[in-house]
Amino acid sequence: MTVYPAPRVIPPDLYGKHDHDPTTKVIDTVAALRVRWSTLINRRPIRTRADDARFPVIVTDRVLVAQDQAVVDLGLRAPDGAALPRWAPGAHIDIELPSGRLRQYSLCGDPAETEEYRIAVRRIPQGSGGSIEVHDELPVGSEVMIRGPRNAFPFAPPGRGSSAKRLHFVAGGIGITPILAMARAADRLGIDWTLVYCGRSRETLPFLDQLAELRGHVLVRTDDEHGTPRATDLLDGADHDTAIYCCGPAPMTSALVAAVRTMPGIEFHSERFSPAPVVDGTAFEVELTSTGEVIAVGADQTMLDALLAVRPDQPYSCRQGFCRTCVVRVTDGTPDHRDGALTPAEHAAGVTLACVSRCAGKRLVLDL
Ligand code: FES
Structure with a gap:
């Protein structure tokens, strides 16, 4: 049987609540030991983190x-x-x-x-x-x-980090890519799952043949046959004991977020294709302590984008404020924290996420 390593961080629900399941830690430890043991037995190189x-x-x-x-x-x-x-x-x-x-x-x-x-x-x-x-x-x-x-889109299957009983996936077009791996895992683990798979037409939807080989219920819903889907169409079959995983265009994900807010307690996890646009941004400056360089950040530009223009190696990943990859340390100035990933204590300690957070004043001084 395939052992799927449980994520180290169980994804929070829609309301930011984390469910700490000790079983997940045990599974993760066993999976890590299994890899090390395999290295010793097979004498084959396995790259590690x-x-x-x-x-x-x-x-x-x-x-x-x-x-x-x-x-x-x-x-x-x-x-x-x-x-x-x-x-x-x-x-x-x-x-x-x-x-x-x-x-x-x-x-x-x-x-x-x-x-x-x-x-x-x-x-x-x-x-x-x-x-x-x-x-x-x-x-x-x-x-x-x-x-x-x-x-940045960790999967915690029911019984392995989630208290949900079943899974409901929603994929829009090429958003099927992470969902396919999740559906395959759910299938292997014998978890009850459903998928609503949307797109402009069937011709545009990849992996229909691979999905047909899995045991879950897949509903293909295309604009040319069914019209543009409403959130209720995408959530058909999901209720309070369901964990929802969604990947697709921003409008689809936003519609689902709004809909599940009326479904208290439901687990909802999503990944968007692209970062949300900057809302209510004002221009500010960033000063780098290492060089004294001053970088202008436009009102509709992210601090990360401004940094990348002069420091192409600046790390980032999700660009949406949840993976923490783009964390920077502020040594002066007042950040306008807009992330959902850092704790109040981390904010107080002077760290912020460059992909979403901004400046509450005119200038931030960063120790990169
Ligand atoms: S790139 Fe993921 S939090 Fe900024």
């Missing part, structure tokens, strides 16, 4: 997985065939594309397959160019550097 910050992989296969031919599914393996760092459903990797662009893609393969990662990418002609590059410039045999895996 300590040394996986950045490493090369080879594109070993490419498959078009939607009828409209616009979604490519890539297999990635280590050049020496070594086992890759383990991951759990919801995880993503950062890929350094040939142009230098850094893009994040959810892992959509099987966590039990230790020597291969799989990602799926929809070609977005009007996008920023990353998806076009993946489609056109990563043939089989090409080498790319990746970082991770990291998990």
Whole structure:
């Protein structure tokens, strides 16, 4: 049987409440020991979190997985065939594309397959160019550097970190990628699950064949057949003992967040395709203590984006204020904390998240 490592941090519910389940810690410890034992027995290299910050992989296969031919599914393996760092459903990797662009893609393969990662990418002609590059410039045999895996959308199945009894997934288009790995895990664990899978038309939806092989109930709901879905359509079958996992466009996720606020106690976890726009922003400055450099942050710009313009290596991941990757230390000035991840004590200690937080005055001084 596949052992899925439980997340170290059980995702909070919609109301920010954390459910601390001791069983999860035991499972995580056992899974970690299992990997170490496997290393000793097999004498094969297994990269760990300590040394996986950045490493090369080879594109070993490419498959078009939607009828409209616009979604490519890539297999990635280590050049020496070594086992890759383990991951759990919801995880993503950062890929350094040939142009230098850094893009994040959810892992959509099987966590039990230790020597291969799989990602799926929809070609977005009007996008920023990353998806076009993946489609056109990563043939089989090409080498790319990746970082991770990291998990900003952790999955805590019922009985393994969640008190829910069943799972309801909602996926919009290419948002199926993390959900596919979760559905596969739920299937293996024998958990009751349902999925509402939306898109413009069936031709645009990847992985319909793989979903058909799973035992959960999958409802495909396309705009051309059923019209634009309402939140109630997407939540059909979810009730108080259901944990909901949603990945898709921001309007869909926002509609579900609003709807589940009227369903007290329900677990709701989501990942958006893109960060929410800056709301009520005013311009300010950031000063770096190390160099004295002063960086202007526009009213509709995030502090992270302004930092990345001069410090391209500044770490980040979700860009939505929940993964804590972009944490920075403020030594002077008053931050306007807009995250949901740091505690009041951490805010008081002078840390903030650059992707969402701003300045309550004119200038923040940062010790990066
Ligand atoms: S990048 Fe994830 S919290 Fe800022």
